Amino acid sequence: MARVAWFEPVALPGRSRPLHGQGRLVLLLIALMLLAGCASRDMATQDPRAGEGLSIERALILATAEGALGTPYRFGGNSPEGLDCSGLVELSYRAAGIPVPRTADDQYRTLPEARQARPGDLLFFGDRRKATHVGIYRGNGQMIHAPGRGRQVVSVPLDVDYWQDRFLGAASPAP
Numbered sequence: 001m002a003r004v005a006w007f008e009p010v011a012l013p014g015r016s017r018p019l020h021g022q023g024r025l026v027l028l029l030i031a032l033m034l035l036a037g038c039a040s041r042d043m044a045t046q047d048p049r050a051g052e053g054l055s056i057e058r059a060l061i062l063a064t065a066e067g068a069l070g071t072p073y074r075f076g077g078n079s080p081e082g083l084d085c086s087g088l089v090e091l092s093y094r095a096a097g098i099p100v101p102r103t104a105d106d107q108y109r110t111l112p113e114a115r116q117a118r119p120g121d122l123l124f125f126g127d128r129r130k131a132t133h134v135g136i137y138r139g140n141g142q143m144i145h146a147p148g149r150g151r152q153v154v155s156v157p158l159d160v161d162y163w164q165d166r167f168l169g170a171a172s173p174a175p
Contacts, residue, residue: 057174058120060096065136065144068092071153073146078102083146083153085134089122092136098173104134107171114172121174123158125166137170 054062065088074082078090086104093100101107108124108131117123119139124131135145138155143163146153158164 054119055175057096057098058118061092061098061120061136061174062138064092064095065138065153066155068153069144069155071146073148073151073153075149085146088144088146088153089134089136093173096174100173105131107131107134108168111171111173114170117170118172122171124168124171125163126168127166128168131168133166 068083068088071080072082073084075084077083078087083091086102086107089107090100090102101110104124107122114121117137119137121137123135123137123143125133135143138144141158142155143158144155
C-alpha cells in the first residue's frame with residue numbers, strides 16, 4: 001500500500017475532486033471520533049463535545065494535574081516535591097479552590113458520585129471493600145495518576161484490563 005503524505009490530496013469515491021487541507025483534516029477527525037466511540041468498555045466516560053468548554057475549575061484541575069506529570073511518587077506527598085495518588089487529587093483540586101478529603105477511600109466515600117466521568121472527575125479503584133487508588137480523568141480515555149513507589153505521575157490509558165477489573169466508580173466534586 002502506498003504511503004500518503006499529509007499534504008497530498010486524497011480522492012474519495014464518487015467525488016470528482018480530491019480533498020485538500022481542512023477537508024482532509026475533518027475526514028480524519030470524524031474517523032477518529034468513530035473509532036474512539038468503540039474503545040470504551042466498562043467505565044462510563046464523557047468528554048466535552050466540540051464547542052462545549054470545561055468549567056474554569058475543571059480547567060484548573062487538569063492544568064495542575066498535567067503540570068505534575070513527571071513528579072516523583074512520595075507516600076503521603078501532596079506538594080510539587082512528591083505526590084501520592086490522593087495527594088495529586090488534593091493538590092489539583094486545591095488549585096481550583098475545591099477542598100477534598102485526604103485519602104482515596106475518604107474521597108470515594110464522601111464526594112458526589114458521577115455516572116459518567118468528565119475531564120477533571122475522579123476515578124476510584126480498589127477491591128470492592130475500599131478505594132485504594134484514585135486518578136483524575138483527563139479525557140480521551142486517559143487518567144493522570146501517581147502510580148507508586150519508584151515511579152512518577154503519569155497519564156495512562158483506561159482501556160487496560162488492570163484498571164477495568166479494579167474500577168469502583170467516579171466522583172464529580174467540580175462544577
